[in-house]
Amino acid sequence: MTTDWRSPHPFLLSPTEMGRADRLTIEGGIAGIELMEQAGRAVVRAAVELVSAGAQILILCGPGNNGGDGFIAARCLAAMGYGIDVLLISSADRLKGDARLAFERMGLPAERIAEGQEGQKRLPMLLDSVDLIIDGLFGAGLDRPLEGEIKQIVDAVNDSGKPVLAIDLPSGVNGASGQKLGSAVRAQRTVTFFCEKPGHLLFPGRELCGAVVVAQIGIRPDVFGDIRPQTFENAPALWRHAWPMASQQGHKYTKGHAVVFSGSVSSTGAARLGAAAALRAGAGLVTLASPPDAMMVNACHLTAVMLKKLAGEKAVQDLLSDERYSSVLIGPGFGIGAGTRSSVEAILRASRATVLDADALTSFSETPEHLFSLVKLCDAPVVLTPHEGEFARIFPQVEGDKLARARLAARLSGATLILKGADTVIASPDGRAAINHNAPPWLATAGSGDVLAGITTGLLAQGVSGFEAACQAVWLHGEAGNIVGPGLIAEDLAPALKEVLRALVDKFGEG
């Protein structure tokens, strides 16, 4: 299990917000060079874990403070007996502020420092003989694609196959989005400062970072109070307060009643996967609403999940006139077309907490605005769970990186969005967004998304609000995937939730 209980807070800071954290700290009386000293020393601690005593280390330094961290690391590692070469991509005359100070303090012999063109000439020879490369070219200040000679340096580093330790971010990775700008260093390990950035969790950045180490350099957590971050790591610390703890005196009706809509006779499995997951996620009761032709096949496969026949034009409306149904899932295996649109309309007009997945989304490809207006009529939370293909169908005009797209789509639609994938992003219409990172690749299997939709529905049934239910569900789904491991099929996920929930509830019970 990958549970990381250590995460004391769930915040992620964009490079701009991180710059603000640095500034607030400096205004609070800690000198910038002191932060840089701490950052450089954290790089040293990571480096010594990667090489043996006396190893040869090449430190690549850019023109800003990321390079400054590299100069500090160079001084400390040289003092510890490592063989250090520094390659500065610009001329030393152009260094400013703390980076200049760090360069002046470095104290390396001149022949171990190569600047500008000279550095480029020496690079192939240096790369041949090093045991480790430390990448201090660009961090938070990267603001355009790597080009020309700098791109050539990065490509040569990657082609060398030598291990790389990145300072803050692999150079070329945008810390706000995880996107690669032009070219990017591929690191084995990345040391970042204070807290992670979205670019450490979003692909391709996540892969380019290797293992990420977060080092504390003297920035106090109370800067979060000023910055008020709206981006989070999806971890229990984010949604623990909203966890639907079972009450000693509760009964099944206090845990909510979820209804899942089944497709017709040849496509009923997806809804059953969702229904079983909703029950396992803690809904007190789950009913599968089935078209008449699918009653027999559904009846043959259900035990704890109840079954109800749904027939006639007003069937959805009539069903939901029963106020005890507290959440609804529609979409998995439901079919695409006008019938689906009118069922979705009836559900949203009944103002029930709703998950719209798969066919319920695709059915609105031609009329997404109509869907959004229905979502806005609904007085209860609505969660949309598109994968990238479905997202492109209902949000064709929304472009940009994954985090920005999920945020914008949530705002446009008025719904909480689960934009699925290896780095699922959950976004709320109020601007909050969380990035998930516990999902293993074996979740990429037919029906896995139906289970996720079911878990979300089960949590909504218990009264959890939209964003928290979506975050909890995505995390539980990832943990269940880790427990099952390779060979996973969708049917394995709901049973695996037992172990996930036990660990979670035990942990929460401990306070």
Ligand SMILES: NC(=O)C1=CN([C@@H]2O[C@H](COP(=O)(O)OP(=O)(O)OC[C@H]3O[C@@H](n4cnc5c(N)ncnc54)[C@H](OP(=O)(O)O)[C@@H]3O)[C@@H](O)[C@H]2O)[C@@H](O)CC1
């Ligand atoms: N602030 C603090 O107190 C602390 C900061 N810390 C450290 O500082 C890092 C942030 O430092 P930073 O803001 O100086 O930015 P950084 O990443 O070094 O790059 C900026 C330089 O790169 C240049 N440039 C950008 N893109 C380029 C491109 N594609 N191609 C070519 N050039 C490009 C840009 O040049 P210009 O745009 O001026 O031409 C500018 O000169 C942070 O990641 C952390 O490691 C820690 O020490 C803790 C304390």
Ligand SMILES: Nc1ncnc2c1ncn2[C@@H]1O[C@H](COP(=O)(O)OP(=O)(O)O)[C@@H](O)[C@H]1O
């Ligand atoms: N490479 C991956 N790593 C981790 N999780 C993944 C990966 N690929 C897909 N997933 C997850 O698996 C689920 C697949 O959902 P979906 O695409 O709707 O499949 P289906 O329609 O077959 O149920 C989503 O929760 C998604 O986030």
Ligand SMILES: [K+]
């Ligand atoms: K870097």
